[in-house]
Amino acid sequence: MNEVIYSKEELDDRSEAELLDILKQSWGVNDNKIEVWGELPALGDTTFGFLRNPHLVSTGDRLYYPVQGLEIEPCSFFIAPQDAQKCGSKEHNSFVRCELELSPESERSKHNNPLSLCVKRGTGESLRSLPKEIPLEILTNPNSDEDSSQFISKSIYDFYHEKAMGDLDKLVKKKQSEFELKMAQREIDAIQSLEIIQDKIQENEEKRDVAIKLVEKLNNKQIELDKIVSKLTQDKVTKQTEIQTLVASYTRIEAEMNNKIKRLKEYVADKALFLKTFEFIDEEVLELFIQESQPSSD
Numbered sequence: 327m328n329e330v331i332y333s334k335e336e337l338d339d340r341s342e343a344e345l346l347d348i349l350k351q352s353w354g355v356n357d358n359k360i361e362v363w364g365e366l367p368a369l370g371d372t373t374f375g376f377l378r379n380p381h382l383v384s385t386g387d388r389l390y391y392p393v394q395g396l397e398i399e400p401c402s403f404f405i406a407p408q409d410a411q412k413c414g415s416k417e418h419n420s421f422v423r424c425e426l427e428l429s430p431e432s433e434r435s436k437h438n439n440p441l442s443l444c445v446k447r448g449t450g451e452s453l454r455s456l457p458k459e460i461p462l463e464i465l466t467n468p469n470s471d472e473d474s475s476q477f478i479s480k481s482i483y484d485f486y487h488e489k490a491m492g493d494l495d496k497l498v499k500k501k502q503s504e505f506e507l508k509m510a511q512r513e514i515d516a517i518q519s520l521e522i523i524q525d526k527i528q529e530n531e532e533k534r535d536v537a538i539k540l541v542e543k544l545n546n547k548q549i550e551l552d553k554i555v556s557k558l559t560q561d562k563v564t565k566q567t568e569i570q571t572l573v574a575s576y577t578r579i580e581a582e583m584n585n586k587i588k589r590l591k592e593y594v595a596d597k598a599l600f601l602k603t604f605e606f607i608d609e610e611v612l613e614l615f616i617q618e619s620q621p622s623s624d
Contacts, residue, residue, distance in 0.1 A: 330352065330392060331392050331393065331394055331397050332348065332392055332393055332394065332441075333393075333394050334393060334394065334395075334438065334439075334440060337393070337440035337441065338440065340440070342428050345428060345440060345441055346360075346428060348392070348441065349392070349441055349443070352392040353382060353387065353389060354382075354384075354385060354387070355382065355384070356384075357384070359425050360382075360425065360426040360427075360443070361382070361383040361384070361423065361424070361425050361426075362377070362380040362381060362382055362383060362389065362403075362423070362424065362425075362426060363380070363381055363383055363421060363422065363423040363424075363453060364377040364378055364379050364380035364381060364403075364421070364422060365377070365378045365379050365419055365420070365421055365422075366378070366405065366410070366413060366414045366419065366420045366421070366422045367419050368414075368415060368416060368417055368418050368419055369410060369411075369414045369415065369416050370416055371416075372410075373407040373410060373411060374404065374405060374406060374407050374410050375404075375405045375410040375414055376402045376403065376404055376405065377402060377403040377405055377422060377424070377445060378400070378402050379400050380400065380401055380402070380403060383423065388400055389401045391439065391441050391442075392441070393439060393440070393441055396439060401443070403424075403426060403443055403444050403445050404429065404433075404444040404445065405422070405424075405444075405445045405450065406444075406445065406447050408447055408448065408450075409422075409424065409445055409447065409448065409449070409450030410450075412450055412452075413450040413451065413452045420452060420453075421452070421453035421454075422445075422450050422451065422452060422453060423450075423451045423453055424445045424446065424449045424450045424451065425445070425446045425449040426443040426444065426445060426446060427443065427444065427446040428441075428442070428443060428444075429442040429443060429444045454489055
């Protein structure tokens with residue numbers, strides 16, 4: 327590793343690309359990515375964390391910032407909640423592999439460290455330690471014609487089997503939790519939809535009841551109107567019958583009166599002629615009685 331230590335003033339006017347180049351040269355990183363592994367302390371009640379005692383993946387060297395005043399203590403890198411929750415634990419320490427990037431300028435200024443790095447979001451990966459006693463060799467049977475001609479220690483098999491089962495158990499629990507959350511949400515959505523439908527049904531039933539009452543009221547009004555019309559029609563027929571009866575009676579009475587008047591006039595004319603014969607009246611008076619006794623031209 328490069329042992330050059332920089333003052334903070336020397337780094338103030340450098341671009342981000344230059345700052346990264348300084349770190350890569352100081353730590354002996356030849357790749358574009360700075361990959362490290364380190365220890366993530368128990369999170370407790372926090373959602374974020376800091377990677378402690380970091381080492382380069384390529385060399386295994388422990389990392390120190392090449393900055394005056396910061397070169398004594400090992401680096402620590404901020405881990406955002408996304409990776410902290412994925413790789414960390416609330417109860418115990420964890421080991422994590424990740425990629426680094428420059429912290430935002432505001433954070434570098436806040437901590438007075440121009441070279442401050444943080445874990446690049448989404449690059450965190452959990453590490454699992456192997457027991458020291460596990461042999462790592464793979465044994466081969468050169469005389470075997472079977473497909474399974476290579477062998478490993480049962481302790482290695484058990485270790486990875488246990489890890490795989492643990493990962494599978496976590497995955498099953500995660501999927502089960504997600505499924506239960508989805509089912510709970512669907513149940514809530516179904517209940518809400520059912521309540522909306524029930525409200526609509528109740529609203530429609532209320533409208534239906536109002537419509538039924540209105541129709542019944544209109545039917546009652548129609549019945550009353552039909553009764554009134556029927557009574558008026560009956561009264562009209564009765565009145566017409568009465569009028570016809572009165573007209574017939576009047577016609578009959580008029581004919582009787584005309585007949586009586588005619589007979590009376592004839593009687594008067596006859597008596598006038600009788601009076602004229604005995605010279606009780608003169609000729610002019612007789613003519614007058616005769617004219618009055620004659621039927622009118624109308």
